[in-house]
Structures are given as C-alpha cells and as structure tokens.
Amino acid sequence: MIGTFSGIIITIIAFALGNTLPRFARKAFRLAMLARLSISVLNVMMAGGMIGAGQDANYLYSLAIEGSSNIENLEWGLGALFGGLNGLRNIHALIQWALGGESFFLAHAFSLLGAALCLIIISKIWLLLVPTEYKKLPYVLLIYSLLPSVITNQSYILREVWQSLCVLGIAWLSLHIQRYGYNVTRIIGILIFTVVGCFLHAYMVIMMILMLLVGLMIQSKISVTRLFMRPARLFKFGFILVLFLLIVSPLIIESAHFQLLLDGQLMQHADSFSEGAMADAQGARAEYGRQFYSERPWTLLSAFAAYQMMPLPWRFGGIADLVLFVENMFRVLLLLSYLCYRKKLTQFHKDNMDALILMWFLMELVWSVGTINWGTAARHHVPAVGLLLIVGLASRYLVKTERLYIRRRQPTKQLGG
Secondary structure (H helix, E strand, O other), X not given: OHHHHHHHHHHHHHHHHHHHOOHHHHHHHHHHHHHHHHHHHHXXXXXOOOOOOOHHHXXXXXXXXXXXXXXXXXXXXXXXXXXXOHHHHHHHHHHHHHOOOOOHHHHHHHHHHHHHXXXXXXXXXXXXXXXXXXXXXXXXXXXXXXXXXXHHHOOOOOOHHHHHHHHHHHHHHHHHHXXXXXXXXXXXHHHHHHHHHHOOOOOHHHXXXXXXXXXXXXXXXXXXXXXXXXXXXXXXXXXXXXXXXXXXXXXXXXXXXXXXHHOOOHHHHHHHHHHHHHXXXXXXXXXOOOOOEOOEOOHHHHXXXXXXXXXXXXXOOOHHHHHHHHHHHHHHHHHHHHHHHHHHOOHHHHHHHHHHHHHHHHHHHHHHHHXXXXXXXXXXOHHHHHXXXXXXXXXXXHHHHHHHHHHHHOOOOOOOO
C-alpha cells in the first residue's frame, strides 16, 4: 500500500514537471502523460499482460523485487553495470526498498518520470532548433507520445525510456552548448548522459560513444557535409573530443564490448550473438532472420532495410503487425520529408538537422546488426525516434511556413490593371 502511494507521488511529480514548459505546450504534455499513465495502469491491472510488457519487463521487475530484499548484495562494479541490466535493476530495487516495499505501480511510476523528462528534453531541442515554429511543439509532443512503440515501451518497466533520455539529452545539451557555450553544468550533463547510457545495454557503450562524437560535432559547429570548411573548428573539435574521451575512457574501458571493438572482434561477436538468437527463437513468428554476416560487409544494407521495414504485409499475423508496419512507414516518411525539404533550409538548420539524423542513423545501424525479429526491433527504434521526428517535422514546417510567408508578401493584382 505504501509503495503504491509512493508511486502516485512520483506520478504527480512527473505531471508537475510539465509546468517547466511554456504555457502553450503544457496541455499537450499533460495529454501525452495521461496516455502513458493509462497504459501503465492497464498493465498493472493486467499483471503485466499488456502487449509488449511480457518477459523482459516482468523479469526486470522480479529482479528488482529480489534485489530490494537483499540491498547489500546488489552489484555496483563497472563490469556488472556494463552488462546492460544490473544498473536499472539496482535502481528499481532501491526504489522498492526505500519507498514502501513491493509495488508494481511504483515501478511503472519511475518509468513515467523518465517519460516526462523525455518530453521536456524534446521540447527544449525543438525550441532551440526551430524557435519560430514554437506553436507546432504541442503536435510534436503528442505525435511522439502516440507512436505505438513509444507509448508502450516507455510506460513499462523497460530500459527504453532511459535510453531515450540519454540520447535526447546528448542532442539537447550539444545544441545548447552550441548556442550558449560551455560551462561546468553542461559538461557534467553530457558526461552523465553518456555514461548512464552505456549502462543501459551491453551494446549501448558503442552507441553512446558515437552519440558523443556527433554531439561534439554539433558543439563545435562542424558540418556533417562540410567537414573541412573551417580548420579552426576542426582543431576545436579534435581538442574537445580528446578531452572528453580522456574523462570517460577509464569507465568505458571496463566494458567487454568496448574491448571487443578495440580488439577488432566486435563484428564477429555480433555474428555469434545473431546465431545464438536464431537458435533461441526457434522459428518465432516475428522472426525475420539473420541478415548481417561480418565476412560479407555489404549485408549490412539488407540488415538495416529489414530492421526498418519488417513486418511487410505478407508476414502479418495480426493487428499488432499492422500497427508496427504503419509506424515503420511513418518513420520512412519522416526521413523522406527531411530529404525532400533539406535543400530549402538555411545552412544552420541543415548542419544541425544533418547531425541529428546522423545520430539516429548510427544508432539504428548498430541495432540492426544483431536484431533478427521485428518485436525486438520495435523496442530498439524507441531511443532515437524522437530525433527523427523532430527533424522530419521541423524541416516540413519551416519550408511550408516560408512558402506561406512569401505568398502573403506578393502584391495582389489590381482589377483592370
């Protein structure tokens, strides 16, 4: 009972965080959070039986409850944390222990708190990137929250909401530093998002280093498509990159997957992981199969395509597959929208949106290497989809608004003139 009450308090705090947003975005924030809360409550009422809230979410909760009764035995060593599950299990165990004992709703409330922070950071990215389109921000928050994979996986007891927060956090602080410069708080924030992200999946250490790399490009105003235009900026970028890597390297060097990368064995490990997953899946309906083979690098293209597109219509096995297909098509439309409107954007928007798209692409590319079924892919799309949504919608809104502005400025012809 006490745990449930604590969960209600955390949920109230999550909703209250919306008051930090401008007034015009608060209603959309509350509606988005209400939708997530509904999913969480339904999952609690169904004892974890909601779609997508099966084995992994319930397993994490059971580990947290077990850990809450043995707090002194929780593993906090870097080797354990880089395994990808222990860190979040430990946090959930501490929450259950400190806030009233075993409560399924309390665990969900913690995810709702992370979801609220994601919405706030998305708002900050939007207002930094396209402040002229501030009136469109409520639509961005609602569209993001109503994406099926987002509203479900970020409302359960899963890692995706915190992975999303770390990826979005690096993008936001990078844009913030680009505009307002470095200070101690922003530097510490970048480092925290990077390191915490590394603890949220065994392969996240690779992705977070890539996110940090692109983030530093944003901070140094290095264009993805014009790398060699400004030597001074390249020097600044190189200096800051070395500095950040020196700070985080004593931590990330403890990751077994980072060691595999340094040893040049990461791709072979991905092969072994895929083979093991195929054996465990044993012909599961949602399985689209192993697509990447390290000895044939070009298969990365088919792996990425399958990861983005599956399930295709002839593989549908129910309504859930149709929903995932529609969401996949929506992501494709967002990408095509940016590619179509990109040439009409200002150089500022091109450079920054190119960098955000690069973040999205790199993360999706790494995930695609070892993914063999579209159920897992749906979860893996969640951490970076916010970046794609911002870029796809912002580019469209900017160009459409400019066209409307030009039309309004054109003089009307006089009758009989």
